[in-house]
Amino acid sequence: MEAHTDSSVLSVIGQEDLVGGLQVLHDGAWRDVAPGAPGTLLVNLGDMARAISGDAWRSVRHRVAASRGAGARLSLCYFAFPRDVAVIACDGSRYRPFTHAEFREQVKADIKATGSKIGLERFLRH
Ligand SMILES: O=C(O)CCC(=O)C(=O)O
Numbered sequence: 001m002e003a004h005t006d007s008s009v010l011s012v013i014g015q016e017d018l019v020g021g022l023q024v025l026h027d028g029a030w031r032d033v034a035p036g037a038p039g040t041l042l043v044n045l046g047d048m049a050r051a052i053s054g055d056a057w058r059s060v061r062h063r064v065a066a067s068r069g070a071g072a073r074l075s076l077c078y079f080a081f082p083r084d085v086a087v088i089a090c091d092g093s094r095y096r097p098f099t100h101a102e103f104r105e106q107v108k109a110d111i112k113a114t115g116s117k118i119g120l121e122r123f124l125r126h
């Protein structure tokens with residue numbers, strides 16, 4: 001899975017594998033996230049948490065780089081999203097207020113046009 005930030009408010013990832021492969025970008029370097037003990041849940045902040053907090057919380061860029069022949073990898077993800085009509089706004093934020101539906105449509109359009117998600121940058125105030 002290529003590098004991305006989640007679009008959610010938060011994501012809960014249950015990794016039932018012992019293979020690993022999840023990596024997060026930290027200080028410009030990809031770091032492995034070691035698989036936890038069985039039953040470990042990993043919580044990831046998404047773009048909506050970032051926007052609602054005015055960048056106080058960050059949506060970490062991550063990817064899955066499972067190596068060939070490492071065995072089966074199973075992960076279950078739960079993504080919590082705002083309702084479509086929810087207005088995502090924060091006083092003093094770099095982002096203009098937008099609805100979740102607007103964000104979703106913009107991501108869809110950007111993926112169609114460029115092959116990848118652009119995300120919150122699209123909503124920067126000018
Ligand atoms: O499988 C994983 O560990 C993460 C998957 C992921 O990043 C996603 O589905 O957004």
Ligand SMILES: [Fe+2]
Pocket residue numbers: 004005006062
């Ligand atoms: Fe993700």
